[in-house]
Amino acid sequence: MxxxxxxxxxxxxxxxxxxxxxxxxxxxxxxxxxxxxxxxxxxxxxxxxxxxxxxxxxxxxxxxxxxxxxxxxxxTEATAWRLLRRMGPWKHQNTIKAIEATTVRLRLFQGQLIPGLLQTPEYASAVFSLPPALPEPTRARTVAARLERQATLYEAGRSFHFLICEHVLRWLVCKPAVMALQLDRLVSLARLPRVRIGIVPQNGRMPDFPMNCFSLHDDRLVIAETFHAEYTTRDPKDVGTYIETFDRFSHIALYGDLMRAAVEEIRDDFLRERETG
The missing domain is CATH 1.10.260.40 (lambda repressor-like DNA-binding domains)
Structure with a gap:
């Protein structure tokens, strides 16, 4: 066509x-x-x-x-991050928001950062301050657009399943005190009735190569991120590959009390670091 x-x-x-x-x-x-x-x-x-x-x-x-x-x-295409940056990164946040609005079941795997839907304002601002850092006005507008997306977590009729690699929780994206607050938010959001958060432990047997982060929108659409671009596909075979990958990691993830204990332990490490630092 x-x-x-x-x-x-x-x-x-x-x-x-x-x-x-x-x-x-x-x-x-x-x-x-x-x-x-x-x-x-x-x-x-x-x-x-x-x-x-x-x-x-x-x-x-x-x-x-x-x-x-x-x-x-x-x-099925790739969009370079530099192009999204040039067009206005807050516009891309609005595009993702619109896609999420049509998604009933969202599954997201992250081996790089706390997922945007779960980020605190301070953590999100720190993310967009990483190289190449966004200018302050652009960063503020993009953070605001990202935070607006989070309202979907409270909408009826949707479900969310997040998988986050343990090392993501330990990476010092911002100050220890801010990281501690971010991890507190994870624990809080995990109590929402339609939100499931799993932590992929570092000491578990690796079920697959965590080559990139990705989101599954129902069984129809995958958005995957690499260092230079965002890839989007609807090809059933590609979508199936990502579903299988997500399932393999979910089988070894920590949920419920085990998840909360793991996150709170890392949070306490950050709090101790703040006190001694």
């Missing part, structure tokens, strides 16, 4: 829905100009773009699946 045919198909679906371009663009968290370029074949939409437009139009899951099965080879 060419760029023009993807755009033409999306435009046909929008017109059939009776919705204006501005309405669909607003629902899909994109500008009307971007939607126009997609519909007219002047730019190739990403997997995220296609998913958001189809959701905004309100097509059935069957229609969405059929359309994306045809478009899949054209809409």
């Amino acid at each position: 060419s760029t023009e045919s993807i755009g033409r198909a999306l435009r046909t679906l929008r017109i059939a829905s009776g919705l204006t371009g501005s309405t669909v663009a607003r629902r899909a968290s994109m500008s009307a100009g971007k939607l126009s370029k997609i519909e007219n074949g002047r730019t190739l939409p990403t997997v995220q773009d296609v998913d958001l437009v189809l959701s905004a139009v309100g097509v059935s899951e069957a229609v969405k699946g059929e359309f994306l099965a045809t478009a899949r080879t054209e809409v």
Whole structure:
């Protein structure tokens, strides 16, 4: 399917829905100009773009699946972090927020940082201060956009399963006192009825290579992160690979009281470091 045919198909679906371009663009968290370029074949939409437009139009899951099965080879892509930074990283947070809004079951594996949905404001600010650090106004706007996403944790009808490697909890992304507060937040959020947090212990047998972090949106979409880019795919075989990988790590993760004990032990280490430092 060419760029023009993807755009033409999306435009046909929008017109059939009776919705204006501005309405669909607003629902899909994109500008009307971007939607126009997609519909007219002047730019190739990403997997995220296609998913958001189809959701905004309100097509059935069957229609969405059929359309994306045809478009899949054209809409599996990588977006370089430098491009997202240039476009405005807070806009990317809004795009992820829109994708999460259409996700019923979110599974997320992290071997690098505390997941964004679980971050405190101070931790998030420290993350966006890491090289290449965002300028202060941009950082503040991006942190605010990330924190807005966290409201989804309290919405009915959704479930969240986070897997975090133990070393992530120990990395000193910010001051020990701030790290202690961040770990307290993990323990608190783990008590939410629809949130499950597992810690992958360092002393367990490694079930697979934790090559990158990724999020699974239902069984339909994977967003994976590397050092230079974010990859998005809907290919069933690729999605299946990530589901199997997630399951392997979840089988050795610590949950419930064991999870809380592990996190609190690391938190106490940070508190002692603060007192002696």
